[in-house]
Amino acid sequence: MGGTTSPLKRHSSPYSLTTKLFPYSLYALFLLLPIALFRFCFHPFSSPTNPTHPSSSSIGKVVEFCSYNNGRWVHDKMGPLYNGSSCGTIKEAQNCISHGRPDIGYLYWRWKPRRCKLPRFEPYTFLALLSNKHIAFVGDSMARNQLESLLCMLATVSEPNLVYTSGEDNRFRTWHFASHNIVVSVYWSPFLVRGVEKSDYGPNYNELYVDSVDERWTADLDHIDMIVLSIGHWFLHPAVYYQSGSVLGCHHCKALNHTEIGFYGVTRKAVRMALETIIERKGGNDGNGIDVFLTTFSPSHFEGEWDKAGACSRTKPYRRVERRLEGMDAEMRAIEVEEMEAARLNARRFNGRVRLEILDVTKLSLLRPDGHPGPYMYAFPFANGVHDRVQNDCVHWCLPGPIDTWNQIMLQVIKRWNVDSRRVVKLMP
Numbered sequence: 001m002g003g004t005t006s007p008l009k010r011h012s013s014p015y016s017l018t019t020k021l022f023p024y025s026l027y028a029l030f031l032l033l034p035i036a037l038f039r040f041c042f043h044p045f046s047s048p049t050n051p052t053h054p055s056s057s058s059i060g061k062v063v064e065f066c067s068y069n070n071g072r073w074v075h076d077k078m079g080p081l082y083n084g085s086s087c088g089t090i091k092e093a094q095n096c097i098s099h100g101r102p103d104i105g106y107l108y109w110r111w112k113p114r115r116c117k118l119p120r121f122e123p124y125t126f127l128a129l130l131s132n133k134h135i136a137f138v139g140d141s142m143a144r145n146q147l148e149s150l151l152c153m154l155a156t157v158s159e160p161n162l163v164y165t166s167g168e169d170n171r172f173r174t175w176h177f178a179s180h181n182i183v184v185s186v187y188w189s190p191f192l193v194r195g196v197e198k199s200d201y202g203p204n205y206n207e208l209y210v211d212s213v214d215e216r217w218t219a220d221l222d223h224i225d226m227i228v229l230s231i232g233h234w235f236l237h238p239a240v241y242y243q244s245g246s247v248l249g250c251h252h253c254k255a256l257n258h259t260e261i262g263f264y265g266v267t268r269k270a271v272r273m274a275l276e277t278i279i280e281r282k283g284g285n286d287g288n289g290i291d292v293f294l295t296t297f298s299p300s301h302f303e304g305e306w307d308k309a310g311a312c313s314r315t316k317p318y319r320r321v322e323r324r325l326e327g328m329d330a331e332m333r334a335i336e337v338e339e340m341e342a343a344r345l346n347a348r349r350f351n352g353r354v355r356l357e358i359l360d361v362t363k364l365s366l367l368r369p370d371g372h373p374g375p376y377m378y379a380f381p382f383a384n385g386v387h388d389r390v391q392n393d394c395v396h397w398c399l400p401g402p403i404d405t406w407n408q409i410m411l412q413v414i415k416r417w418n419v420d421s422r423r424v425v426k427l428m429p
C-alpha cells in the first residue's frame with residue numbers, strides 16, 4: 001500500500017455504495033412494502049421462468065433440468081474450488097479470509113435445489129463449451145463480483161491473462177484464456193442505459209436516459225457471444241430520469257422540482273431497453289446470435305447500522321423457512337423475471353439465435369447472510385481492538401463464497417443449451 005491516499009481510494013466505491021445505499025434501502029423497503037405484500041398475496045413465490053423442459057427425461061443423465069431457485073443450503077465438506085491465495089484476481093475488499101475473517105464455516109455449504117442436484121463447478125466443461133467465444137459481464141459491482149468468482153474457478157485449470165484494463169477502479173477489463181481462446185470481459189454499466197453517475201464534481205444524484213442504451217457496452221456487441229447482465233443497487237440512489245429529451249421524473253429528489261416516481265418503473269425500462277437492443281442487434285440477419293443471462297437482484301443483509309460492528313455478523317445460512325422473499329428484493333426480482341419472459345417471447349422470431357435465461361439467484365442469496373465481507377472489506381479491521389465505528393459491506397460477497405453458486409447454475413444452463421443444439425442437429429435429416 002503505497003501513498004497515503006491509495007488504500008482509501010481503492011475502497012472508496014464499496015464504501016460509498018454501502019453508506020449511501022443503506023438509508024435508501026430502508027426507505028424503499030418501508031415505502032414500498034405494501035405494494036410488495038400485495039404482489040406476494042397474488043403471486044406467492046411464483047416462478048414464471050421455469051417451464052418444464054419437454055424432453056428433460058431423455059437427457060436427464062446428462063443435464064437435469066430443474067428450477068434452481070427453490071431449495072436449501074446443505075453442509076458440504078468439500079468446500080470451494082479455490083481460495084484467496086490461489087486466485088490472484090479477487091478484489092481485495094472481497095478477499096475476506098486474507099483480510100482476517102476468522103470463521104470459515106460459511107465456505108462449507110452447497111445449494112441443494114428442491115428437485116435435483118446442482119453439480120460442483122466443472123472448469124474444464126465450461127472452457128470446452130465456450131471455446132473461441134467472448135463472454136461479457138455487464139452491470140455494476142455485482143456483475144464484477146460474479147465475474148471474479150468465475151475467473152477464480154476457471155483459473156484452477158487454465159490461466160487467465162489480463163489483456164486490457166481501463167477506467168477508475170478497473171471498471172473495464174478483459175482477460176484471455178489462451179488454452180481455449182476464450183475472452184472474458186467486464187463492462188461497468190450500472191444502469192445498462194446511458195447514465196451519468198453522481199460525483200463529487202457534478203450533481204449529487206444520478207442522471208439516467210431511459211430510452212438510450214449505454215454505448216460503452218453495446219458498441220462491442222458484435223464481438224460478444226455470451227452476455228451476463230447484472231444490475232440493481234445503483235437504481236436505489238437519488239436520480240433524475242430523462243426520456244425523449246425531457247424529464248420523466250426523479251427519485252429521492254426533494255430538493256428538485258420534479259415528480260418523485262420511485263425506481264421500479266425505471267429499472268423495468270432499463271432492463272427492457274437493454275434486452276431489446278441485444279435481441280435487435282444480434283438476432284436479425286446481420287447479427288451473429290448471442291446467449292443472454294440476466295442475474296436477478298442480490299439482497300443485502302444489513303441487520304444493524306452499516307458503520308457499527310455486527311452489521312452482518314451471522315456465520316450460518318438461514319434455513320429455508322426462516323426468510324421469505326419480500327419487499328424490495330422480491331419486487332426487483334419480479335421486474336427482472338417478467339422482463340426476461342417478455343424478451344424470450346420477443347426473441348422467438350429469431351429461431352434460437354438469441355437464447356435468454358434468467359439466473360434466478362435472489363432467494364438462494366437471501367438465505368446467505370453469512371456470505372458478506374462485513375467489516376473484512378478492510379484488512380484486519382479489529383487488529384487494534386473493536387472501535388466504535390467500523391464500515392461494513394453487507395452487499396457484495398466474499399470470494400470464495402455463495403456467489404460461486406451463481407456460476408454453477410449458469411454452467412448447468414449452458415450445458416443444457418449445448419445438449420439442445422446437438423439434438424437439433426441430430427434431428428435434421
Ligand SMILES: *[C@@H]1O[C@H](CO)[C@@H](O)[C@H](O)[C@H]1NC(C)=O
Nearest residue numbers: 081082083084085086087097
Ligand atoms: C489454497 O489453495 C492452494 C492450491 O490448491 C493450496 O496449495 C493452499 O494450501 C491453499 N491455501 C489455503 C490457505 O488454504
Ligand SMILES: *[C@@H]1O[C@H](CO)[C@@H](O)[C@H](O)[C@H]1NC(C)=O
Nearest residue numbers: 247254255256257258259260
Ligand atoms: C415547480 O414546478 C411547478 C409546476 O411545474 C411550478 O409552478 C413552480 O414554479 C416550480 N418551482 C420552482 C421553484 O421552480
